Amino acid sequence: MRKGAKRKASQKREEAKANAKAVAEDNNHKEAEEETEVEVEVDETKTTTNNAPRAKRVKASKPEAETEYFEDQRNLEDLWKAVFPVGTEWDQLDSVYQYNWNFSNLEDAFEEGGKLYGKKVYLWGCTEPQMVTHNDVHKVICIPIVVAVVSPIPPSDKIGINSVQREAEEIVPMKQMKMDWVPYIPLENRGRQVERLKSQIYILSCTQRRSALRHLKLDRLKKYEYCLPYFYQPLQEDELEQNTVVDIIFPAEPPIVCEYDWELDELEEYTDELIKQEQLSEDQKDEFKEFVKERVREGKKANREAREARKKAIEDMSEEAKAAFENMRFYKFYPVQKSDTPLIGSKSLFLNRYYGKAHEYL
Numbered sequence: 001m002r003k004g005a006k007r008k009a010s011q012k013r014e015e016a017k018a019n020a021k022a023v024a025e026d027n028n029h030k031e032a033e034e035e036t037e038v039e040v041e042v043d044e045t046k047t048t049t050n051n052a053p054r055a056k057r058v059k060a061s062k063p064e065a066e067t068e069y070f071e072d073q074r075n076l077e078d079l080w081k082a083v084f085p086v087g088t089e090w091d092q093l094d095s096v097y098q099y100n101w102n103f104s105n106l107e108d109a110f111e112e113g114g115k116l117y118g119k120k121v122y123l124w125g126c127t128e129p130q131m132v133t134h135n136d137v138h139k140v141i142c143i144p145i146v147v148a149v150v151s152p153i154p155p156s157d158k159i160g161i162n163s164v165q166r167e168a169e170e171i172v173p174m175k176q177m178k179m180d181w182v183p184y185i186p187l188e189n190r191g192r193q194v195e196r197l198k199s200q201i202y203i204l205s206c207t208q209r210r211s212a213l214r215h216l217k218l219d220r221l222k223k224y225e226y227c228l229p230y231f232y233q234p235l236q237e238d239e240l241e242q243n244t245v246v247d248i249i250f251p252a253e254p255p256i257v258c259e260y261d262w263e264l265d266e267l268e269e270y271t272d273e274l275i276k277q278e279q280l281s282e283d284q285k286d287e288f289k290e291f292v293k294e295r296v297r298e299g300k301k302a303n304r305e306a307r308e309a310r311k312k313a314i315e316d317m318s319e320e321a322k323a324a325f326e327n328m329r330f331y332k333f334y335p336v337q338k339s340d341t342p343l344i345g346s347k348s349l350f351l352n353r354y355y356g357k358a359h360e361y362l
Helices: 003-051 090-096 104-109 210-215 218-225 265-277 283-314 319-327
Strands: 121-134 138-149 156-160 170-173 177-181 203-204 227-228 245-250 256-261 331-332 350-352
Touching: 104 138, 104 331, 203 245, 210 218, 218 227, 227 256, 245 283, 256 283, 319 331
Parallel strands: 121 203
Antiparallel strands: 121 138, 138 331, 156 170, 156 227, 177 203, 245 256
16 A cells, blocks of 8 residues: 555544544533533522422310319418327227318417407416217217416416226326427428517427337326316415315225215215115124224315415415416317217316316307
8 A cells, every 4th residue: 555545544543533532422422411510400409499488287186174273271281180189098099080170269369359368378288078969970089179378377287197997196297298389380380490489379299109008017008098188276265175075985895985075975875875775784883983084084174174275376476476366267178060070068167176167158
């Protein structure tokens, strides 16, 4: 082949390669542009999607709970329960609180215009057994009683222990029976220190734990049931000072139990009458008469000592104490009648053999 023909063929091959390369580059450029357009469309789609407002979640509304209303606690609501019911049998204590007794009359007495408003008061409790009808059932229950003593000084620091089963009466310090006057703190003041409060209400409290009762001897246990709040009024002559009756328990088979009044009864006639009734044998007559005479001597001695003790108490008493005893007042509070508590049949001014009668019951 000639050299000129070779050059032409070579040039054609070069041109063909150049054309092929140009076509390839052009195709690559178009594909790149198409990809760019696709990316732009995707971005626009994302932007449109992101800018679209989202729908808010709707929470299911909970039904509103009904508002509960609780009755406000009264400031002296638990006052009557804080007062120990002296003389109540231990196994009867729970029955005292089985009813929702209402002592709003006691609470109101401390309000302005009430009997106890602005006064220093000492409270002691007891119970009165009564036959009542409740829910068509007749039964005997213990009615709680609260006694208020208005006085600038404690009415007494002693407890009397007496019953028909006991031969002799005992007057002992309250603390011997784990009792004492303690300040009562109203509900609104219970967050404060007791020492900083000038309490006007004192209650007779007992610290004997019921859980420890099983460890007590029977005689000690029974003493609590025979306890009576003791009070001695030195400015008034005691009925015991004028008492002329003695209890007689003559040791025979069976024992002779009777009362003898040394002012009204004549011993010889009294003894003959017992023999006539066959309560006393003839051969026991002289022994019985001596027994009665001894009891009469003891009775007269007790009266004489009581008069002397009262006289000395008045002599040793300060003017402040005299004024306190002269102006001392007793108020007896029964529960207020409510539809859910038993109907209280009768009310009385009588407190006990030491305090006598209240000035008023409410």
